Amino acid sequence: MSYSNQAALITGASSGVGAAVAIKLAKLGVNVAVNYNSSQTGAEAVVDHVVQEGVQGIALQGDVSQEKDCRRMVSETIEKFGRLDILINNAGTTTFVPHHDLEGLTEDIWHQALGVNLMGAFFMTRAAAPYLRDAGSGAVVMTSSIASLTANGSSIAYCASKAGMNSLTKTLAKTLGKDGIRVNAVLPGLIDGDWAFNTWGGGDAGQYDQLKAAFSEQTPLGHVVTPDDVADAILSFVTGSRYVTGQLLTLDGGFTL
DSSP: OOOTTOEEEESSOSSHHHHHHHHHHHHTTOEEEEEESSOHHHHHHHHHHHHHTTSOEEEEEOOTTSHHHHHHHHHHHHHHHSOOOEEEEOOOOOOOOOTTOGGGSOHHHHHHHIIIIIIHHHHHHHHHHHHHHHHSSOEEEEEOOTHHHHSOSSOHHHHHHHHHHHHHHHHHHHHHGGGTOEEEEEEESSOOSHHHHHHHSTTOHHHHHHHHHHHHHTSTTOOOOOHHHHHHHHHHHHHSOTTOOSOEEEESTTTTO
8 A cells, every 4th residue: 555645643753652653654754743832842853754765744843731732743743644544643742640659640740641642632533534534545643652551650640641542542443443544552661762872861871771681581472662662653543454443452572471
């Protein structure tokens, strides 16, 4: 199947997984809208890379926890490309709070986690749905986390928000299937990249290397996934069978077995 001249909108795409997905889609001939919240420089660099692949790109600033931003970004994507075929709900956030520190999990942290990780994915999908339906074979992919399954993660709020995303994936798949829109999710483990380094290592290379080594030792395949690995899994839902929907793909090298 040719993906030339199709269009994708990727949230949280100024770096990491989102950036990797943008570049891989561009290589397939897909025009790409790159969402960012604060890193304009990073998003513009991704757009430059996309354009070098011979397709169109646009950087879109927006906070996915705000519905008005979600609707505006979809509108700007349609204005630029004239269509929308693929939505990647990749934007995510967390605040590190040990699970035993119940009082440390403030109301603001809860609102931020749920707003970006869960409500944002819904707002984006709702805004995109009419255009994905018009495309005839729309695809939505969520970037979830194994934290949604293991009850281990950067905070209880983060785990809960990603578990909610899993449920959202299934309910939207059932709801939007009649419109030919497939909705699936990828659940990575630790992703070897800047986000994990800054979140779990706190900028300490030694501490992060220890975490990475410990994770790898507990993983049957002995590999900590990279942004490229996650991007490949996301693309498998985009380019694979049109009859796969509502699925949660764990991508952790067997860590959760």
